[in-house]
Amino acid sequence: MGIPVDLYYTSREGPVPLPEWARFFIDLGWDIASAYTSGERLILAIAVPTRAYASALIATGFVLSRASETRNGQNTAEEYFKHLWNLPIATPVYICDGKKRVPGIIKYHIDKAYDSHPRIGIQVQHDKGGGLVRYLPINMCRIIEPSADKLKSLPKSIMSESGSQYIKFVGTIVQDLNIWDFGTKSCLECLILGDLGLLRREVNERAFAAKGTPGYLSGPLFNLIKVRRFTEKRAFRSDILPIRSNKPPTITDDLVPQVVIFDGARGFLNWRDKWRHINWIIVLDRTEAAFHDAAQLINAESLNRNNDELPIELSDLPSGIELIAYKESL
Amino acid sequence: MKFASFIEANDVYICANCVEIYDFPVDHSKFKELVFALSSLRSTLGELANETYWQKFLRPLCRYRFEVSAAPLPFDYLGIPMFEKIENLKEHLSYCDSLYPDFAQAANDLSELWTNIVELTDNPLLDAIKYIHNSESDSTTALLIKEPRLIPLIEEILSKESELQDINVLGASQLCGGDCTSKLIVIGSVSWFPRSIFYAPRSEEIFMVRYSWLGHKLNLTHSFEGPSLGANRIEEQMISKFPVEQFLNKHSQIKEAYIDPEEVLPSINWNEIKRRITLQGAASYSIDGTETEEVEACLFILEGGLGVLQDAGEGTRITAIEFDENNNLRVVKIPLNIVEPGMFLLVRTAGGGEYIVPMADAILGEEAYHLREMQKAWKVLLRKAVTSRSIGRIKNDLKKYGSVLASEANIRNWMSYKSIKTENYSDFLAIMRLVGLEEQAHEYWEAMHVIDSAHCKAGQHIRKLLLNQVLKSNINNLEKVGRIDFELPETDAGSLTAVRVNDIYTETIVVPVSALCHLVDLHGE
Numbered sequence: 001m002g003i004p005v006d007l008y009y010t011s012r013e014g015p016v017p018l019p020e021w022a023r024f025f026i027d028l029g030w031d032i033a034s035a036y037t038s039g040e041r042l043i044l045a046i047a048v049p050t051r052a053y054a055s056a057l058i059a060t061g062f063v064l065s066r067a068s069e070t071r072n073g074q075n076t077a078e079e080y081f082k083h084l085w086n087l088p089i090a091t092p093v094y095i096c097d098g099k100k101r102v103p104g105i106i107k108y109h110i111d112k113a114y115d116s117h118p119r120i121g122i123q124v125q126h127d128k129g130g131g132l133v134r135y136l137p138i139n140m141c142r143i144i145e146p147s148a149d150k151l152k153s154l155p156k157s158i159m160s161e162s163g164s165q166y167i168k169f170v171g172t173i174v175q176d177l178n179i180w181d182f183g184t185k186s187c188l189e190c191l192i193l194g195d196l197g198l199l200r201r202e203v204n205e206r207a208f209a210a211k212g213t214p215g216y217l218s219g220p221l222f223n224l225i226k227v228r229r230f231t232e233k234r235a236f237r238s239d240i241l242p243i244r245s246n247k248p249p250t251i252t253d254d255l256v257p258q259v260v261i262f263d264g265a266r267g268f269l270n271w272r273d274k275w276r277h278i279n280w281i282i283v284l285d286r287t288e289a290a291f292h293d294a295a296q297l298i299n300a301e302s303l304n305r306n307n308d309e310l311p312i313e314l315s316d317l318p319s320g321i322e323l324i325a326y327k328e329s330l
Numbered sequence: 331m332k333f334a335s336f337i338e339a340n341d342v343y344i345c346a347n348c349v350e351i352y353d354f355p356v357d358h359s360k361f362k363e364l365v366f367a368l369s370s371l372r373s374t375l376g377e378l379a380n381e382t383y384w385q386k387f388l389r390p391l392c393r394y395r396f397e398v399s400a401a402p403l404p405f406d407y408l409g410i411p412m413f414e415k416i417e418n419l420k421e422h423l424s425y426c427d428s429l430y431p432d433f434a435q436a437a438n439d440l441s442e443l444w445t446n447i448v449e450l451t452d453n454p455l456l457d458a459i460k461y462i463h464n465s466e467s468d469s470t471t472a473l474l475i476k477e478p479r480l481i482p483l484i485e486e487i488l489s490k491e492s493e494l495q496d497i498n499v500l501g502a503s504q505l506c507g508g509d510c511t512s513k514l515i516v517i518g519s520v521s522w523f524p525r526s527i528f529y530a531p532r533s534e535e536i537f538m539v540r541y542s543w544l545g546h547k548l549n550l551t552h553s554f555e556g557p558s559l560g561a562n563r564i565e566e567q568m569i570s571k572f573p574v575e576q577f578l579n580k581h582s583q584i585k586e587a588y589i590d591p592e593e594v595l596p597s598i599n600w601n602e603i604k605r606r607i608t609l610q611g612a613a614s615y616s617i618d619g620t621e622t623e624e625v626e627a628c629l630f631i632l633e634g635g636l637g638v639l640q641d642a643g644e645g646t647r648i649t650a651i652e653f654d655e656n657n658n659l660r661v662v663k664i665p666l667n668i669v670e671p672g673m674f675l676l677v678r679t680a681g682g683g684e685y686i687v688p689m690a691d692a693i694l695g696e697e698a699y700h701l702r703e704m705q706k707a708w709k710v711l712l713r714k715a716v717t718s719r720s721i722g723r724i725k726n727d728l729k730k731y732g733s734v735l736a737s738e739a740n741i742r743n744w745m746s747y748k749s750i751k752t753e754n755y756s757d758f759l760a761i762m763r764l765v766g767l768e769e770q771a772h773e774y775w776e777a778m779h780v781i782d783s784a785h786c787k788a789g790q791h792i793r794k795l796l797l798n799q800v801l802k803s804n805i806n807n808l809e810k811v812g813r814i815d816f817e818l819p820e821t822d823a824g825s826l827t828a829v830r831v832n833d834i835y836t837e838t839i840v841v842p843v844s845a846l847c848h849l850v851d852l853h854g855e
Contacts, residue, residue, distance in 0.1 A: 009336055021343040022336075047553045047560075049346045049530030051331065052339035052508060197655035198333055207336040244668060264331070266670065284553075285331070286530035287506035289671035289833070295553045302556040310557050317560040320346025320530060324554035 005030070005064055007173050008209040008216060015209040015216040021318040025054055028312075029061025032259065032281065035312045040327045042259075042279045042311055045298045049320040051285035055263040056202045056221050058281055059190045062259060063225045063237045064174050066189045067182050081141040084120055085109060092147040095122060095134065096183070103147070103154065107133055120144065126154040140171045142179045169219035172210040182226075186235045188255040190225070193271060194263025196242035203227055203240075243267035248274050265294035272297075277330055304328045331506070331672075333655040338508025342532065345510050349531040354462065355542035356454040361405065362543050364443045365395055369589055371436050383429065387419050387437065391444060393853070396594050399541055400476040400518050401484055402455035405447050412448050416441065456487065458539045459515055464493060469512030472498045472533065474505065476522045476595075478812045478830075479634040501633075503672055503830065504809055505532045515539055519591035520546040545588035596635060598852045624842050625746075628666075629835040630675060633812030636829060637852045638677050639845055640666060641748070642838045649676045649793070651800060651828045659800045659808070661793060674808070674828040676796070677847055679815055685826060689788035690781070697780070704777045705750065711765035713745050724764070733760035747843050750785065751778035792818060796826070 005026055008015040018026070028044075036042040048054050084093075087106055094101040108121030117137050122144060125132035136144060171179050192199060203225065209216040228236035239257075241249035243264075248271055251257075259279040262268035265288045272280070284294050305326035317323060334342070368391060372379050379388060394412075397403060406412075420441055426434040463471045473488075475481060478501035488494040498511070502524055505514075514533035516523065518540055528536065538546075552558060627639040640648060646666045651674040654660050669675070678685050691698040716724050721738050728736035734756050743749050744761065752758045755775060762771035795818045808814045812830035827849070 011337060011340075019340050019343065021340075045554065049526075050334055050339050050342045050508065052334040052342075053336055195331060195655065198331060201333050201655055205336070244664075285506075286526040287524070288331070291526070291553075299555045302554075305556060308557050310559070314559060318343060318347070320343060322553050322558065322560035324556055324558040326557050 005061065005174055006211065007060075008211070010207055010209055010218060015218075021321070022053065022057055024318050024321070025057035026061035028314075029058035029063075029281075030065040031061075031312045032058075032279070033062050033065035036279055036327065040306065040329050041277065042325065042327055043282075043298075043301065043305075044280065044312075044323065044325040045282040045284060045295075046324075047284045047286055047291070047295065047322040049286055051264055051283055051288075052198075053202050054283045055192050055194060055261045055281075056199065056225070058283070059192055059225045059238055059261060060221055063189050064177065066258065067177055067237070068174065077138050077141055081118070081120070081138045084141055084144055084146070085118070087146060093122060094145045094147055095124065095136075096143045096145055096179075101145070104134070105154065108135075110135060113137070123154060129155065140179065142171075142177070142181075169210045169217045170223055172217065173224065182235075182237075184235050186228075187237060188228070188239060188251070188257045190238040190259050190261060191251070191257035191275075192238065192240045192261045192263055193243050193249055193267040194240065194261075195244070196229075196240060199240050199263060200230070204230065243270065264288060265290035268294050269297065298324065302326055331655075332508070332653055332657055334508025338510070341510040342508060342530070345531045345534055348534055349528075349536060350534065351528065351536045352538065353546075354458055354537050354539045356458050356539065357542050358452060358454045360443070360447050360450070361398065361454075361541065364440070364447055365399075365541075365543055365589060367436070367440045367443055368392070368395060369593065371433070371440055372593075374436065375433060378430070378433075383422075383425075386422055387441075389853075390415060390419070391440070392594075393596060394444070394448075396596055397477070397480065399544060399594055400522070401480045402453055402459055402473075402487065402517065403480070403483070404453040404456075404487075405450040407483070408448070416445055416448065420445075453487075454541075455517060455539055456491075459497070460491065460494065462513065462515055462537050462539070463497060470498075471496070471513045471515060472500050472511040474500055474502065474514055474516045474523070474527065476502075476518050477634075478503075478810060481810050499810065501810060501812060502527060503812070503832075506672075510534075513537065519544050519594075521591050522595065543587065543589050544594065545591055596853045598631075598637075624840050625846070626838040627841045627846060628838050630669070630831050631833040631835060631852065632675065632829040632849075633832055634829070635851060635853045637850045638675065638829075638847060639839075639841055639850075640675075641843075641846055642666065643746075643748070645743075645748070649796075650674060651676065653805075653809075657805075659803060659805055661796050661800055663793075669831060669834065671831050671833055674812075674814075674830050676826055676828050677849055679825040679827045679849070685792065686785055686788045689792055690784040693784040693787055694780070701777050701781050704774055705781060708761065708765055708767060708774060709745055709747075711767070712741075712761055715764060716741065716745065727764055728757070728760045731760035731763040733757045736760065750782045751775070 007018055007026070009018055009022065017023075028046075032042060032044065046054070084106070089106055089109075091106045093104050093106060095104055102124050104122040104124040106120060107123040108119075110119040110121060113119045113135060115137075119135040119137050120141065121133045121135050123131060123133045170177065170182065203222045204220050206218045206220050208221060209218045211217075222230060226235060226237040228239040239251070241251070243249055243266060249267075257278060259281055260275045261281045261283065262272070263283050265284050268282050268284075269290055282294070282298060284291050288294075302324060305328055307326075310325050311327050312325060314323070368388075372388065375384060378384055394408075398405060398407075423434075423437050423441055426437050430437075459473065473484070475484060481499050481501065484499050488497055488499065497515075505527060509532065511533045513535045514527075514531070515537045516527065516539065518538075520528070520538060540546075626642045628642040630638050630640060632638060640646065647663050648666055648669065649661065649663050650669060651659055651661055652672070676685075691702070694701055712724075721741055724741060725736045725738060728741070734754060735752070736757065740752075740757075744752055744757075752761070758775050758778075759768070759771050762768050762774060767774060796816065799816045799818065803814055803816075808828070812832075814828050816826045816828065818826060829849075
């Protein structure tokens with residue numbers, strides 16, 4: 001499938017590539033994002049030996065796919081880098097560093113840095129303050145924004161780069177992501193219904209890593225799926241609703257997600273009717289008491305399917321996983 | 331559900347990928363003879379086996395057969411009490427010649443076989459466990475038991491064997507998180523356990539240790555129908571693990587050499603349960619001959635063959651204990667329809683009924699009796715009025731008397747034991763007018779306030795004490811055995827028990843309120 005998501009996890013021996021099952025979930029989420037069109041919805045259910053991280057990883061693939069520039073037909077990072085490269089030296093720019101916009105000027109064009117890749121050097125500090133230059137590669141060039149304003153002078157002291165770790169983490173994992181858009185614009189791509197406590201831990205655990213220079217940058221899945229509930233009013237791309245109540249889980253505004261992920265049988269059994277017109281992904285843990293009830297219900301629902309074809313291309317499933325997928329008309 | 335880290339989740343998928351399952355039958359000729367003789371007698375008796383006379387003999391023998399088949403117990407594990415029980419049953423069987431002459435010989439022969447076997451110290455299942463566990467000294471081993479209430483007894487037996495002391499004894503509900511083990515020894519038939527034990531294994535090797543006469547019976551169907559993937563591989567793995575002649579589809583006949591594993595499991599004695607509930611209902615008629623309240627109840631099937639009926643009405647909330655995502659215990663008060671298998675319900679250990687009411691009465695002190703009589707008085711009168719006319723007419727009458735919120739649902743709620751008073755005084759006054767207590771309306775209203783306040787205080791106090799007790803509890807034990815008793819100091823709530831919910835019987839039955847919250851032995855003993 002060739003999904004451009006380069007994510008590692010922190011094993012007992014240090015960062016290693018994601019195992020097959022985790023890779024499968026990310027790829028599944030990525031593919032689902034392009035598997036449906038208007039007028040129909042996709043229903044996909046998977047039976048797994050443990051629900052742990054399944055929904056979070058599927059959501060990761062889905063959100064990143066929806067944000068991917070290649071998928072969205074936007075200019076690639078290479079094209080944008082070339083555009084910046086062609087700007088004259090001393091062109092004023094901004095570096096969009098998290099929430100901050102740091103002023104700078106284009107100082108250098110480096111054909112081949114230490115890793116043989118080109119970089120643009122942006123000076124962000126006045127010479128009298130030290131003249132700090134940030135060298136940004138192609139996959140991070142999206143944070144450079146040419147300025148329409150004339151720059152008076154560079155600051156002598158540097159503001160903290162609190163957002164840069166996040167940018168490096170995300171920017172390394174997905175090459176053709178518009179980091180600025182991803183970091184500042186909100187939309188509800190995906191909604192997860194499940195146990196809030198479990199999902200919170202999975203999303204916020206710093207169990208994952210991206211290749212840095214040198215070494216690895218650790219980070220949580222939260223940086224990739226940006227759950228509204230945990231963003232404290234910053235930009236979001238997904239949300240989690242708890243199911244442990246006799247009141248239906250509700251989104252407080254008019255946003256409609258592209259997909260609802262039911263994390264576990266209970267949420268699906270209790271609240272599926274509220275999300276009838278939205279794509280479903282149902283994650284069923286085989287050890288759940290309600291597993292069989294949910295599977296039976298899914299089989300009954302599948303009688304509404306349009307045809308018997310699998311709506312997404314899938315290679316072999318990892319051991320222990322069983323899957324059903326179909327489309328139905330809206 | 332317990333939290334599993336990414337590394338633990340990875341271990342689970344590794345197990346799913348490489349699990350090997352082995353069938354490990356063991357033999358004991360005398361036990362086999364007993365088992366087949368029992369099966370033969372039950373088959374010959376047919377419907378007669380359900381009669382009280384035969385149940386008295388068969389039930390303890392079936393229980394013995396199950397426990398010895400489902401756990402590594404020596405045949406003499408019950409000791410002297412079992413000898414005494416068998417002697418009593420022999421006396422019971424002495425009437426068989428006259429009552430059931432056709433079956434007397436078979437019954438007496440069976441009794442003799444039982445007498446002989448309970449004197450033996452043999453433990454073939456334990457011998458098998460020793461063999462399996464010792465074959466690789468650096469692996470971790472867990473032992474899976476069908477009946478978690480036997481775990482303390484099994485742990486005691488294993489503790490006497492130095493080479494088996496590191497074996498972790500578990501029930502099926504504990505094999506759901508991220509903890510994996512090298513070997514899992516499962517005692518009994520495949521069909522006794524949830525499919526997830528094999529389809530979502532938590533070990534790289536699974537050994538099915540069972541008596542050779544105990545068949546396996548597994549329904550190998552896909553989880554999903556329609557356009558699906560992955561099922562065939564799981565089925566192929568399962569089929570390849572068991573010898574074909576011992577592996578039976580649920581639709582096939584059991585071969586003569588095997589006993590159906592379903593037959594060995596203890597059965598729920600529904601007739602006995604209904605009989606007891608009916609008796610309780612008959613005893614609950616009040617002195618003035620009016621019916622006490624009846625409610626729709628659902629049965630929670632609890633660990634250890636216990637059950638409890640809970641009010642299935644809307645708005646019912648119960649106190650439960652569960653593990654949070656950090657594997658700590660927490661006390662929650664939740665709607666009944668949120669309760670799931672794996673949670674622990676809180677019930678009174680003996681005596682049954684609500685535990686808030688005795689505590690509230692203690693708070694009310696000397697006033698309790700008088701206040702409760704007042705509470706009963708207006709509710710009984712309201713109930714009488716509804717019984718003699720229709721609830722629709724009562725609704726209209728209440729509205730005429732000034733009620734704001736009178737509706738059929740609210741009237742039922744006001745009559746119910748669950749509510750102490752109405753929300754608004756205007757509704758309460760209307761009820762007082764209806765039942766002829768208008769002049770004492772204010773006095774009754776004040777009294778209900780006092781009761782309500784006592785209930786709130788009782789609930790808060792019990793919850794606080796319970797939290798303290800829960801924090802001190804042996805979580806490991808609670809998870810394994812599925813039950814823990816609490817003594818709440820300084821209360822009249824008595825002792826409370828938290829028992830794991832194994833299943834919920836969704837079909838409701840109408841029972842008197844007095845039948846609620848009583849622990850019931852579902853196997854009728």
